[in-house]
Amino acid sequence: MNQVVYLIGVLAPITPSEPLPPLPAIPRGSLVIVEGRAPIWRYGMALHLLHGSPAAAIAGLLTRA
Numbered sequence: 476m477n478q479v480v481y482l483i484g485v486l487a488p489i490t491p492s493e494p495l496p497p498l499p500a501i502p503r504g505s506l507v508i509v510e511g512r513a514p515i516w517r518y519g520m521a522l523h524l525l526h527g528s529p530a531a532a533i534a535g536l537l538t539r540a
Contacts, residue, residue, distance in 0.1 A: 476531065477505040483521050484511020495521055503529040510536040 479501050485493075495517070501507060507530040509521045518535050525533050 477502050479505050479507045479530070481507055481509050481521060481525070482511045483509060483513050483517055485513050485517070489514070489517075491516060491520070495524060498524065498528070501528050501530050504531045505529070506531065507533045508536055509533065 479499050481496075481499060483495055507525055507528065509518060509525070515537075518537065522533060522535065
């Protein structure tokens with residue numbers, strides 16, 4: 476199974492109006508790992524964006540400072 480990492484972390488406080496980074500190429504059947512230090516709502520936005528992608532599974536890796 477291919478693994479694709481989608482980095483959504485930020486270095487400074489942001490608002491929900493800030494766009495997510497572009498999605499990486501996701502081969503059909505891949506595991507997509509959403510990763511980075513970011514507000515929880517940013518993870519929700521990323522998971523929503525990945526809904527319907529060719530990924531077989533999506534995982535979130537919440538990191539803390």
